[in-house]
Amino acid sequence: MSSAKPAATRSGEPISRGAGARQRVLRAALEVLDEHGLPGFTMEAVARRANAGKATLYRHWQSAGALLIDAMDATFQPFPEPDTGRVETDVAELLTAFVRLLEETPFPRLLAAFVDAAERDPALAALHADLTERRRQPLLAVLDRARERGQLPDHLDAELVTDLLTSPFFYxxxxxxxxxxxxxxxxxxxCVLPTGFPSRRSKSS
Amino acid sequence: MSSAKPAATRSGEPISRGAGARQRVLRAALEVLDEHGLPGFTMEAVARRANAGKATLYRHWQSAGALLIDAMDATFQPFPEPDTGRVETDVAELLTAFVRLLEETPFPRLLAAFVDAAERDPALAALHADLTERRRQPLLAVLDRARERGQLPDHLDAELVTDLLTSPFFYxxxxxxxxxxxxxxxxxxxCVLPTGFPSRRSKSS
Incomplete structure (x- = not known):
């Protein structure tokens, strides 16, 4: 990366030219994954698609797995952390954004490819675990803040509640x-948030 | 392949000889899937592994997808429906059996392969949906019975509660x-069952 030269390169266009070039490689990575699935996801294939050199890619990403994670990250921006004053509304905003993501291409397809690949590759499983961990943060933060404000019980297990709130949509x-x-x-x-409002028993908020 | 004949056949051993032969093909299917993943899961590969003819397999299974579903079904017996008298205990028994399954090979690996494959193949997604539907039945039955016995509220959405109870483990x-x-x-x-016992607030039952 420190040898980043804006022009001149041995192997295809330099990708160190800035965000544009990086985006081009990430987009190429997503296209390769979408078309060929994980078995066809190689540094070679992405380099070819991005019209960049394989060696150049390796200078920026240690492995195809690392490139894949960056490409996944690029499929969406982190959700901004809502603060509407009501924990139910904050959580609803985050979950609604997440559902929209699940209904959009290419995220679900990528995630599905990851689920399978992680079974066969522990390094990829660890990368995916990190990715998931980062994506849980806004929801965890909303729950923690609500606890501090007394909107949720002190002893609430925010990790478990985050599992319960998000997993039904994956499932x-x-x-x-x-x-x-x-x-x-x-x-x-x-069903999940232990508050009195909206009523636990009512079907709609 | 066609030269392996314990008893006269055009294409490998007849698999119509009964449960033993069928089990042999299903076991071969699981082995092929485990070793080569879904991209390598073809009727040819399973026939070769099972020492059976491809045409013979096609007489019993319309497609590789149908064979795959049967092989998945064969990875475990349906959980017997518990009836301990307490809905929490019944649910705990089913979920514990399910967690054990998730921690065992080859089920999780197969399920992961399915998740990916279903994204690319609507027919496979429909088959997987049926499979999931069948596997939800014991839990739904336990919840329905508890409702009839007044152990759970009448208006409980058993489908949603089944999602909430099972999905965190998949996730x-x-x-x-x-x-x-x-x-x-x-x-x-x-966290999920709307009953007073065990206390919603206690961390252990």
């Missing part, structure tokens, strides 16, 4: 292969 | 890549 999409119904976000929140 | 295993901690079954039940 619907990737295991049950059912549509995510209108109102499911509200129903999940009403 | 842990395939998305977060974290171990499933001792006591997670009890914690999930305490």
């Amino acid at each position: 619907r999409r990737f295991v049950a292969h059912r549509p995510i119904p209108e109102g499911m976000v509200d129903d999940v929140i009403a | 842990r295993r395939f998305v977060a890549h974290r171990p499933i901690p001792e006591g997670m079954v009890d914690d999930v039940i305490a």
